[in-house]
Amino acid sequence: MLQACQMEELSSKGNGFTWAGRRYDLWIQSKLDRVFGNKQWFSQFPASNQSFLEFRGSDHRPVLMKLLSSQEAYRGQFRFDKKFLHKPEVEAEVIKAWNSSSSRLGTTTSDRIRICRKALSTWKKENNSNAKDKIHQVENALEKEQSLSLPDLEHVGFLKRELSRAYRDEETYWSQRSREKWMRCGDRNTKFFQASVKGNRSKKRIEKLKDINGYEQFSEAAKGEVACAYFQNLFTSSNPSSFETWF
Numbered sequence: 001m002l003q004a005c006q007m008e009e010l011s012s013k014g015n016g017f018t019w020a021g022r023r024y025d026l027w028i029q030s031k032l033d034r035v036f037g038n039k040q041w042f043s044q045f046p047a048s049n050q051s052f053l054e055f056r057g058s059d060h061r062p063v064l065m066k067l068l069s070s071q072e073a074y075r076g077q078f079r080f081d082k083k084f085l086h087k088p089e090v091e092a093e094v095i096k097a098w099n100s101s102s103s104r105l106g107t108t109t110s111d112r113i114r115i116c117r118k119a120l121s122t123w124k125k126e127n128n129s130n131a132k133d134k135i136h137q138v139e140n141a142l143e144k145e146q147s148l149s150l151p152d153l154e155h156v157g158f159l160k161r162e163l164s165r166a167y168r169d170e171e172t173y174w175s176q177r178s179r180e181k182w183m184r185c186g187d188r189n190t191k192f193f194q195a196s197v198k199g200n201r202s203k204k205r206i207e208k209l210k211d212i213n214g215y216e217q218f219s220e221a222a223k224g225e226v227a228c229a230y231f232q233n234l235f236t237s238s239n240p241s242s243f244e245t246w247f
Helices: 039-044 082-086 088-098 101-105 109-127 131-146 153-178 190-202 220-234
Strands: 019-023 026-030 049-052 063-066
Touching: 088 109, 131 153
Parallel strands: none
Antiparallel strands: 019 026, 049 063
């Protein structure tokens, strides 16, 4: 069928064995889920690719297809985490940074705050207090264990429990970021808090741009290309020889 339709598999990254399960005493892995395209598809989306993600609750590995790959990396801003207030060593780091020799050279309060921000960022990286980083670490460990020919099921259960704890910490983080002060008790839902944060971001963010062919582009690289093409066409002169008709 693939030959008759002239279809080829998209370039991929990650573990291509998208299903795993136990059959009697054997651990079986199979490559079941894949993404294909024909020549017309690749002419429209030449940079399309597929990524095989990590296992979660299902025995099937999610497959993420991207039309364009963006090379731009997001650089986040420093945000004070309320969890710092319960860490006694954080207060010592702040006092040390505030009274450091380098801070004495600066006479303004903003200089001292900048030094404290760098000290807190360094402490945060060294102590791995980022819930998202912890999730990635546990996810990678769980993925590595489940990809073995004979995984340790007890260790898999332990990693899943650790992942649940990390998810709860991530939920607390997004609850703080959402700035939803009205919620004091009841159900908690990370997706709700994420939607609140994304709602605030969407007011300042261009989600998509339509190119000259009428296709909507969503990735940062594609939107950049659409914007550049638009302004290049807008400000490119046709080199008219006479301006009499305009006046």
